[in-house]
Amino acid sequence: MAGLAAAFGSGAMTNNIGDLENAEVILVTGSNTTENHPVISTFIKRAVKHKGAKLIVVDPRKIKLTEFADIWLRQNLGTDIAWINGMMHVIIKEDLLDKKFVEQRTEGFEELKKVVEKYTPEYVEKITSIPKEKLIEAARMYAKAKSAAICYTMGITQHITGTDNVKSLANLALLCGNLGIPGGGVNPLRGQNNVQGACDMGGLPNVYSGYQPVTNEEIREKMAKAWGVSQLPDKVGLKVTEMVPMALDKSIRALYIVGENPIVSDADISHVKKALESVDFLVVQDIFLTDTAKLADVVLPAAAFAEKDGTFTNTERRVSRVRKAIDPPGEAKADHEIICELATRMGYKMKYSNVEEIFEEIRKVTPSYAGITYARIEKEGLFWPCPEENHSGTPILHREKFPIGKGKFHAIEYLPPAEQIDEEYPLWLTTGRILYQYHTGTMTRRVEGLNKIAPECFVEISPTDAATYGLSDGDMVEVASRRGKVVAKVKVSDMARKGVIFMPFHYSEAPANMLTNPALDPVAGIPEYKVCAVKIAKVA
Amino acid sequence: MKCTINGIECEFNPGQTILEIATKYNIFIPTLCYLKKSSAPTGKCNICAVEIVGKDELVRACVTEAEDGMEILTESDKCIIHRREILENLLAMGYHDCPTCPIPGSCELQDLVFRYGAKGIDFTKAKKEYVVKYITPFIRWDSSKCVQCGRCIQACFDVQVNNAIRIFEVDGDAKKVEDREFEESKVESRRIIERLKADFKEPILPAPDENFCVSCGECVQACPVGALKSSFEWLGPKKWEMKRVVTTCSYCGVGCQLELYVKDNKVFLVNGADRAPNHGSLCVKGRFGFRFISADDRLKKPLIKENGKFREASWDEALDFVAKRLSEIKANYGPDSIGVFASARITNEENYILQKFTRAVLGTNNIDHCARL
Numbered sequence: 001m002a003g004l005a006a007a008f009g010s011g012a013m014t015n016n017i018g019d020l021e022n023a024e025v026i027l028v029t030g031s032n033t034t035e036n037h038p039v040i041s042t043f044i045k046r047a048v049k050h051k052g053a054k055l056i057v058v059d060p061r062k063i064k065l066t067e068f069a070d071i072w073l074r075q076n077l078g079t080d081i082a083w084i085n086g087m088m089h090v091i092i093k094e095d096l097l098d099k100k101f102v103e104q105r106t107e108g109f110e111e112l113k114k115v116v117e118k119y120t121p122e123y124v125e126k127i128t129s130i131p132k133e134k135l136i137e138a139a140r141m142y143a144k145a146k147s148a149a150i151c152y153t154m155g156i157t158q159h160i161t162g163t164d165n166v167k168s169l170a171n172l173a174l175l176c177g178n179l180g181i182p183g184g185g186v187n188p189l190r191g192q193n194n195v196q197g198a199c200d201m202g203g204l205p206n207v208y209s210g211y212q213p214v215t216n217e218e219i220r221e222k223m224a225k226a227w228g229v230s231q232l233p234d235k236v237g238l239k240v241t242e243m244v245p246m247a248l249d250k251s252i253r254a255l256y257i258v259g260e261n262p263i264v265s266d267a268d269i270s271h272v273k274k275a276l277e278s279v280d281f282l283v284v285q286d287i288f289l290t291d292t293a294k295l296a297d298v299v300l301p302a303a304a305f306a307e308k309d310g311t312f313t314n315t316e317r318r319v320s321r322v323r324k325a326i327d328p329p330g331e332a333k334a335d336h337e338i339i340c341e342l343a344t345r346m347g348y349k350m351k352y353s354n355v356e357e358i359f360e361e362i363r364k365v366t367p368s369y370a371g372i373t374y375a376r377i378e379k380e381g382l383f384w385p386c387p388e389e390n391h392s393g394t395p396i397l398h399r400e401k402f403p404i405g406k407g408k409f410h411a412i413e414y415l416p417p418a419e420q421i422d423e424e425y426p427l428w429l430t431t432g433r434i435l436y437q438y439h440t441g442t443m444t445r446r447v448e449g450l451n452k453i454a455p456e457c458f459v460e461i462s463p464t465d466a467a468t469y470g471l472s473d474g475d476m477v478e479v480a481s482r483r484g485k486v487v488a489k490v491k492v493s494d495m496a497r498k499g500v501i502f503m504p505f506h507y508s509e510a511p512a513n514m515l516t517n518p519a520l521d522p523v524a525g526i527p528e529y530k531v532c533a534v535k536i537a538k539v540a
Numbered sequence: 541m542k543c544t545i546n547g548i549e550c551e552f553n554p555g556q557t558i559l560e561i562a563t564k565y566n567i568f569i570p571t572l573c574y575l576k577k578s579s580a581p582t583g584k585c586n587i588c589a590v591e592i593v594g595k596d597e598l599v600r601a602c603v604t605e606a607e608d609g610m611e612i613l614t615e616s617d618k619c620i621i622h623r624r625e626i627l628e629n630l631l632a633m634g635y636h637d638c639p640t641c642p643i644p645g646s647c648e649l650q651d652l653v654f655r656y657g658a659k660g661i662d663f664t665k666a667k668k669e670y671v672v673k674y675i676t677p678f679i680r681w682d683s684s685k686c687v688q689c690g691r692c693i694q695a696c697f698d699v700q701v702n703n704a705i706r707i708f709e710v711d712g713d714a715k716k717v718e719d720r721e722f723e724e725s726k727v728e729s730r731r732i733i734e735r736l737k738a739d740f741k742e743p744i745l746p747a748p749d750e751n752f753c754v755s756c757g758e759c760v761q762a763c764p765v766g767a768l769k770s771s772f773e774w775l776g777p778k779k780w781e782m783k784r785v786v787t788t789c790s791y792c793g794v795g796c797q798l799e800l801y802v803k804d805n806k807v808f809l810v811n812g813a814d815r816a817p818n819h820g821s822l823c824v825k826g827r828f829g830f831r832f833i834s835a836d837d838r839l840k841k842p843l844i845k846e847n848g849k850f851r852e853a854s855w856d857e858a859l860d861f862v863a864k865r866l867s868e869i870k871a872n873y874g875p876d877s878i879g880v881f882a883s884a885r886i887t888n889e890e891n892y893i894l895q896k897f898t899r900a901v902l903g904t905n906n907i908d909h910c911a912r913l
Contacts, residue, residue, distance in 0.1 A: 017794065017817045038756065038823030039794045045701035049726050067725045068701075190793030192884035194891070195909075201891035202899075203882030203909045209892055214905050227900045233875065237905030243879040252879050252906075254869045258894060259883030260910050281865045287838055298862050299850065301839035302886075305790035306800055306807055306830075310887030312788045314795025316817065322887055325785035325800045325807060326833075330840020331855065335883075335890040339897050341855070345863035348901045350893070358889040380815050381795070435754060438791050438825055446832040449677030449771070450824070453755070 002524045003157075003166025004186060007174070007410065009403030011211075012196060015149060015185030016316040016383065016395045021047045022183035025145035027138075029058040029080070029169070030155020030530075033065055035435040037153070037189045037315075041065065044151070054145070056138050058083065059155065060430065061460075061502060062495045071138045077428050077500060078159055078417035078531045079128040084168040085116045085414065086124030087139040088175055092116065096143035098177030105401070106174050108409035115411035127414060143176050147183030153191060154432070158529040160418045162521040167410040174407045180399040190315035192439065193305075197313035200369070200384070201362070205237030210366035226365045229348075239525040241518075247275040254281040258335055259302065261440040263291040269513050270484060285338060288442050291508055302335050303328035309355045310336075311377070313384070317394070319372050320381030417531040418519035421499075425481065425533035427465070428500040429515060432530075437506035444506070457488040457510035459536070460502040466492040469536060476539040479503065481532050484514035487539055501536070505529075543610040550606075557581075558601040558612055559588060569614050570623065570652050572687060572764050574602045577819065578694035582733050585689050587626050587652065591616045598622055620656055627658035635670060635684035641766035642680065642774040648764035649687060669712035670743075676755045678828040680774050681747045683710045686767040690733040692759035693746050697729035699821060704752035705759065707736060710743045717744065755824040761811055770828065776808040777801075786813050789826040790885065794818065796826050806834050866902065875903035882909040 005011040020026060020043040033041040041064075047053035048068045057069040058080075066072040075083050091097050092113055102109050121132030142148050150173055156165045170186055178184035190196050202209040212219045215234060224232045238246065240262070246252040248271075255276065262272050276282055276295045284296040293299045307328040313319045328334070336358065343350040352358050356374050363370050371386035371393075383393040398407070421428060436454035438444045445451060459477055461469075471477060475490040479501070488503065488510045496502055503512040517532040542551055545558070545567050552561045559581075562569045573585040581602040589598035593611035598618065606612070613619065630636075630649060638644045652658070670684035696705040706722060708714040719735065721727055736746060747768065748759060759768045773779075782801040789796040796818035801809035810830050812820040842858035843850040853861075869877055880898045882891050891909075898907040 034754075037792055037794055038754070039796055039818050039821050039826075042700050042821055046699075049701055050698070192793055192910075193788070193790045193795065194886065194888065195793055195884040197888040198882050198884045198886075198891045198909045201882075201888050202895035203891045203907055205905050205908050208895065208899075214899075223899075227896060229900045232899050233903055233905050235876075235905060237876075237907060238879060240881060240908040240910060243881075243906065243908070247879070251877065253873050253877040254866060255879050255881065256866075257881040258890075259885040260881045262881070262910065281869060283862055283866075288835070289837070289839060289843075293839075296843075297845050297865075298858055299839065299843040300858060300862075301841060304833050304838075305885075305887075306785075306787065306833050308887065310889045312790075312795055313888060314788070314817065315793035316795075318795060318817065319888070320788045320795055320797065321786075323785050323787040325783075325787065325802045326805045329834075329838045331842070332838065332840060333855075335886045336893045338859075339890070339893045342859055342863055343897050343901045345859055346867055346901050348897075350897070350901075355887070355889045358893060362888065362892050436824060438829070443791075443832040444825060444829055446835040446837075447829045448831065449755075450829055452677045 007170035023149040025148035031153040082127040082414040085119035090139035101177030111411040112409040163523040301332035308334040318381040457507035458491040462496040481515040573689040642769040691762040695758040695762035706749040
């Protein structure tokens with residue numbers, strides 16, 4: 001999200017889900033939408049089928065959406081900056097840019113122009129293996145559309161250059177004036193139900209709710225006053241990916257983990273496990289005894305979504321109600337009740353008679369949520385920013401101007417992935433999700449039917465590689481990287497390209513993240529899950 | 541422009557169908573094949589036929605555009621006799637023995653049979669051999685209940701665009717009617733519905749093909765009868781005996797609106813709510829992946845680890861212990877020696893409370909969540 005914030009001043013989806021049906025062209029990259037955001041994929045497929053929208057898919061895997069695509073570019077892993085720069089090269093060279101938009105609403109164009117100059121279609125083909133004619137065709141298609149939307153997910157962000165990848169997509173949209181208009185935009189599709197809300201509510205080391213920086217004295221004073229404390233810490237806190245190594249060297253002594261299972265979801269999990277084991281005190285609050293909870297000193301039982309009231313904010317910034325349908329099992333409690341009781345026991349009285357009272361406090365201290373009330377979202381959610389009660393919300397951002405004034409171009413050079421294949425580790429591994437499982441499987445692996453359909457981990461491999469290694473469907477194969485090894489079943493499929501294998505990361509008995517590379521994007525702190533070097537061997 | 545429906549004056553815009561106008565004015569017109577979210581009405585079932593004063597022939601409300609000054613009657617004797625006839629034909633087509641159906645009491649065919657007094661349920665005529673099978677672990681097909689309305693085809697090809705429905709010849713077994721056109725990504729639902737009509741040498745019926753179906757359940761929600769229903773509807777309590785609660789899905793970031801059907805403190809069924817952003821659509825996880833809520837191994841009591849083993853504890857003991865340990869660590873090593881992982885899975889209110897706790901009580905900004913992962 002750091003990439004979009006740098007380019008536009010706001011790190012969220014610029015347009016909304018329903019708006020995809022207004023787009024003339026939709027560019028989907030690094031998103032296996034039909035499996036990871038199935039309902040959003042229906043909007044894309046309908047736009048193509050019923051509204052005549054053109055679809056460009058850029059993905060190394062032959063994902064389902066490629067069947068609907070007018071153009072499919074199959075790039076090498078980790079070469080996104082190159083093809084995006086290449087498209088911009090073509091657009092500038094053929095004078096297809098939106099000059100008026102670039103002139104009036106952006107800055108930094110000259111630097112961008114200079115950098116993309118060398119990304120000729122021939123040069124880009126060498127890096128990405130995308131045929132130059134196809135790149136030119138895609139560039140023309142995107143640039144000539146009156147409105148073109150970009151959708152992306154972790155296939156773009158989970159790289160050491162993740163932030164730069166996002167900035168590059170923002171460059172492309174700025175160059176063609178695809179911001180602030182219906183059917184346009186740069187749209188990160190968020191993977192978890194309330195990622196957007198967790199960010200909005202200040203579940204981040206540098207900001208309070210509404211992205212108000214902790215380093216700003218005025219805001220700090222405002223928050224201290226609202227919370228009735230004399231002062232608040234002024235130093236930016238640590239990211240998850242920083243806390244883990246600091247736990248190892250004992251500068252972090254206690255961890256309090258709510259509803260996360262980093263043991264399975266983090267890159268290089270043996271490292272994470274060691275870190276969680278080495279803290280003096282670990283508290284885990286969850287609905288199940290997850291692999292992470294098993295390491296805890298204290299486990300606190302929480303309520304599931306159907307057992308509590310509140311709100312979630314979805315990927316399109318829409319704040320919708322969550323309603324209690326049933327009571328939690330046994331003595332389990334809603335997370336906010338647990339935290340309130342704990343705070344009170346630590347000498348800070350925290351008590352609310354219901355969740356709406358918490359939301360009212362949020363509104364008071366969070367300008368972008370100020371106009372949203374439970375009454376207003378009773379039937380349908382509202383899009384933030386919604387600064388006042390008579391404001392109808394903001395389905396499309398950046399209509400008149402950007403929060404930072406002008407949109408910023410970032411001149412970015414292509415950088416190869418942190419790890420390269422070699423003689424010992426000759427194959428690329430990329431990871432992701434599948435339709436029938438979710439994240440670390442804590443929920444879905446307890447649903448019988450889902451596990452009948454997708455019972456176990458697999459290694460997706462191209463027919464060519466399968467032949468080279470003498471593998472066929474159902475064989476067991478050991479996949480090893482420089483960090484660990486995992487055994488899983490072979491699935492020969494033309495979804496995989498030669499030299500690249502794919503594994504889902506849901507399965508704790510065959511955790512793909514034993515293999516992945518914890519090399520971090522320096523800005524966002526996101527590990528490079530999408531690329532690492534591996535070797536495979538048939539298990540007898 | 542203006543017309544009257546059953547004597548009620550209705551304003552409308554040119555191009556609006558009689559059904560659309562009636563819906564706007566809360567006037568009931570029965571439908572079976574009509575699916576609101578589909579691109580175009582198929583006009584297949586004829587049940588929505590209404591009378592226009594001065595015209596002999598009834599017209600289909602779903603495809604007929606209203607005209608200025610039109611006088612429309614939706615429940616005239618002529619309409620009722622016509623509908624009764626259609627319903628009796630539909631009943632004769634299949635094995636509509638309601639106690640053998642997954643959805644007694646929430647079947648649109650059953651409602652209309654009662655409303656219009658259709659008779660003639662003669663199962664001895666229904667001699668065809670039917671297929672009852674699970675197409676996926678979640679979707680149960682009972683071909684004897686199908687009324688060939690085509691809603692499932694529209695749901696699959698027009699709304700979800702999963703293009704997974706095929707036509708089957710059913711005679712004790714289900715044999716797929718091969719048609720290469722179905723494999724094209726942009727194939728129109730209308731073409732398939734036409735095929736269904738054209739090739740009508742009964743029994744030939746639509747159903748999801750297990751090789752393409754992704755269990756989104758759009759067809760299950762669209763099916764007006766008991767032909768395509770979920771395993772949960774077949775085995776669980778019936779809709780009308782359950783409480784309905786609208787909430788937001790807890791899987792991916794789309795934020796689909798769900799209707800949870802609840803009885804005895806348990807969720808038995810999930811439907812897509814007709815609200816933004818999903819307008820009734822869901823995926824396999826949102827619609828069918830809810831049983832984790834009532835899994836036996838949910839945590840029910842606080843646990844404290846002693847000598848490497850967990851033991852149950854009271855809330856008082858557990859919270860006092862956590863408060864004491866966190867206070868000690870804060871006092872000994874400073875607030876920045878404590879880290880908090882917030883969660884992309886809990887509510888806004890809970891994340892807000894958690895950041896407040898971290899910053900105001902623990903006194904550190906070490907709070908983050910796995911959004912970056």
